[in-house]
Amino acid sequence: MKWGGLFLCLFLIACSQGEEPVAAPDSFETMIGELRSPWDIEHDGSTFYVTERDGTIASWTEADGLGRLPVETNQPITQEGEGGLLGFALFPDFEESNRAFAYHTYRENSSLKNRVIVIEKENQRWVEKDVLLADIPGAQFHNGGRLEIGPDEKLYVTTGDALEESLAQDVNSLAGKLLRMDMDGSIPNDNPLEGSYVYSYGHRNPQGIAWSDTGDMYASEHGPDNHDEINRIEAGENYGWPEIVGEEEREGLQTPLYETGRDTWAPSGIETFNDRLIIASLRGTALRSMALDGSSPEVVTDGYGRIRDVELIDGALYFVTNNTDGRGQPDNEDDRLIRYDP
Numbered sequence: 001m002k003w004g005g006l007f008l009c010l011f012l013i014a015c016s017q018g019e020e021p022v023a024a025p026d027s028f029e030t031m032i033g034e035l036r037s038p039w040d041i042e043h044d045g046s047t048f049y050v051t052e053r054d055g056t057i058a059s060w061t062e063a064d065g066l067g068r069l070p071v072e073t074n075q076p077i078t079q080e081g082e083g084g085l086l087g088f089a090l091f092p093d094f095e096e097s098n099r100a101f102a103y104h105t106y107r108e109n110s111s112l113k114n115r116v117i118v119i120e121k122e123n124q125r126w127v128e129k130d131v132l133l134a135d136i137p138g139a140q141f142h143n144g145g146r147l148e149i150g151p152d153e154k155l156y157v158t159t160g161d162a163l164e165e166s167l168a169q170d171v172n173s174l175a176g177k178l179l180r181m182d183m184d185g186s187i188p189n190d191n192p193l194e195g196s197y198v199y200s201y202g203h204r205n206p207q208g209i210a211w212s213d214t215g216d217m218y219a220s221e222h223g224p225d226n227h228d229e230i231n232r233i234e235a236g237e238n239y240g241w242p243e244i245v246g247e248e249e250r251e252g253l254q255t256p257l258y259e260t261g262r263d264t265w266a267p268s269g270i271e272t273f274n275d276r277l278i279i280a281s282l283r284g285t286a287l288r289s290m291a292l293d294g295s296s297p298e299v300v301t302d303g304y305g306r307i308r309d310v311e312l313i314d315g316a317l318y319f320v321t322n323n324t325d326g327r328g329q330p331d332n333e334d335d336r337l338i339r340y341d342p
Contacts, residue, residue: 021286021301028301028340031318032060035335037079037325039145040088040269041311041318044095050320050337051102053084057126060337071119071126075106081140083112087147089155091183098122099129101155101183103145105138112138116147116157116185132185133197137162137175142205142222146269151211154188155181157197158219160205165242168202176203176241178219178233192236202239202253208270209233210277212292218257218277220267228265228284229256230277230294258294260284269309273317273342280307280319282327287319287340304338305329316341 037053050058055077058068071077077085083105091099098121105114114136119126132155142160150156161168161176168176171193180199182188187197200219208220217233227246231239231254240253249255265284270277272292278300279288286302287310308322317340323330 019299019302021299021303022289023300023340023342025301025303027342028303028338030333030336031339032058032066032337033333033335034066035320035324035337037084038320038322038335038337039084039086039308040147041309041320041337042088042090042100043311043313043318044090048318048337049088049090049100051085051088053079053086053325055079055085055104057085057088069121069125071102071104071128073104073106073117073119073128074131075108075115075134077104078107078112080105080107080112083114083138083140083143086114086143086145087157089147089149092149092153100126101132101147102126103147103157105143112140112143112162114138114143114145114159116155116181130185132181133157133174133179135174137164137167137173139163144203144206146207146209148209149183150180150209150217151215153183155183156199156209157181158203158206158209161203161241165204168204168241169238169243171196171198171201174198177201178203178206178209199235200233200237200239202241202243204241207268208280210270210272212272212275216292218270218272218292220270220279221256222266223259223264226260226262226264228260228263228267230258230267230270230279230290232257256294258290258297268307268322269311269319271310271312271317273312278310278312278317280310282306282308282322287317300340304336305334 087103118130144158144160157179205222266282290297310319
C-alpha cells in the first residue's frame with residue numbers, strides 16, 4: 001500500500017471512532033412506508049401527519065392506514081430543488097379548528113419565494129385560509145422552512161439565505177433568519193428589533209428549532225459543505241454567516257454551541273429529550289444526539305439513510321427518512337416514519 005493510501009485509511013478509521021450507534025436495532029419500528037419526499041411530522045391524538053414536498057399531507061392511523069390529501073393554495077406550491085411544502089405546525093386548538101400553519105415555496109414571475117400560511121383540513125383536501133407572511137426570499141436551495149410553536153405561544157420560522165449570503169446580515173431582509181410572530185401573523189411587541197419579525201440573524205440555512213425544559217432555544221444549521229452548526233439562540237443576536245464560519249470568532253458575532261468541523265451532517269429537524277438534543281441529519285445519514293451543552297455527540301442509529309425530522313411524542317421519538325428526493329438511495333419501503341422507543 002502506498003503511503004498516501006495508508007494515511008487515508010488511518011484518517012478514516014480515526015474519524016469513525018465514537019460513531020458506533022448506541023441504540024439496538026430492535027428499538028425501532030416502521031410506522032408508515034411509501035412516503036414521498038417527506039419534510040415535517042405532526043400528530044393529533046392517534047393521527048400522524050407528514051408534509052410531502054410535492055404539496056400533499058400524508059396521514060396515518062392504525063385503524064385507517066396511510067392516506068394523503070392535497071394542499072390547495074392561492075399561490076401554487078413549487079417543488080424545485082429543496083423547495084416545496086416544508087414546515088407544518090398544528091394550531092393548539094386543532095381538534096376544533098382543523099387548522100394548521102404551513103410554509104411553502106412558490107414562484108412569482110421569475111423568482112422563487114416562500115410563504116407562511118394558515119390551512120384548514122376539509123373533507124378531502126387542505127385549503128389555504130390566510131397568509132401570515134409572504135415574499136420570504138427563496139431559491140433552488142437554502143429555503144429554511146421549519147415552523148415551531150414556542151413555549152411562549154409564538155410561532156417561530158426558519159429562513160435560509162436563498163443563495164445570497166449577504167442577505168443573512170441584512171436585518172431588513174427576511175432571508176437567513178429566525179423569525180418570531182404572533183399566531184395571527186402580527187409582530188410581537190417584545191421582539192428584539194422593533195417592528196421586525198427578525199428574532200436572530202446571520203444564519204445560512206437553519207432547518208430545526210427546539211427548546212429545553214428550562215426554555216433555552218436551540219437551532220440546527222447547514223454549513224458550507226461542512227462546519228454544520230448547533231446554536232443556542234438568544235434574541236437579537238448575530239450568528240455570523242457569512243462573516244465567520246465554524247469556530248471562527250469576531251466581536252459581536254456568536255460562535256456555535258457545536259460545529260462539525262470537516263464532517264458534514266446537514267442537520268435538519270431537532271428535538272430535546274432527557275437533557276439531550278436529538279438531531280436528524282441528512283447527508284450525515286443518522287439520527288444523532290448530544291448533551292445540551294454541545295458535548296458528547298453520538299449516533300443513535302445510522303441504519304435508515306437520510307433523516308429529515310424528529311419529534312418527541314408520548315415519551316417516544318419518531319423520525320422521518322428523506323431518501324426519495326433524488327439525493328438518497330431509497331429501498332422499497334422508503335420513505336418511512338419510524339418509532340424509536342428509548
